[in-house]
Amino acid sequence: MTKLTFYGGVNEIGGNKILLYDRGTKVFFDFGQSFTMGEGYFTGWLAPRNLYGLKDYFEFDLLPKIKGLYSKKQLLKSND
Numbered sequence: 001m002t003k004l005t006f007y008g009g010v011n012e013i014g015g016n017k018i019l020l021y022d023r024g025t026k027v028f029f030d031f032g033q034s035f036t037m038g039e040g041y042f043t044g045w046l047a048p049r050n051l052y053g054l055k056d057y058f059e060f061d062l063l064p065k066i067k068g069l070y071s072k073k074q075l076l077k078s079n080d
Contacts, residue, residue, distance in 0.1 A: 008034060 002022040009016030015034030020027045053076050057063040 002020070005019040005021070007017040007019065009018075009031070013035050014032060016029070016031040018029045020029065054063060054070060054074050058065055
């Protein structure tokens with residue numbers, strides 16, 4: 001008889017750990033750590049980084065640098 005036992009990833013994001021048992025053979029699947037691991041110690045480790053207007057779009061050539069096309073507000077830091 002095949003049996004699955006879940007040790008992580010149930011009712012959470014990440015950290016899936018599954019034991020598959022079939023006819024005397026066991027296979028353990030470990031797909032990393034839970035997103036909540038260490039949250040009591042590292043409160044900012046999953047925080048999004050700051051946004052800086054259109055600067056990133058220009059840096060990665062996602063927008064053309066055309067003088068006078070963008071407003072000054074769009075060019076400034078956007079998370080203030």
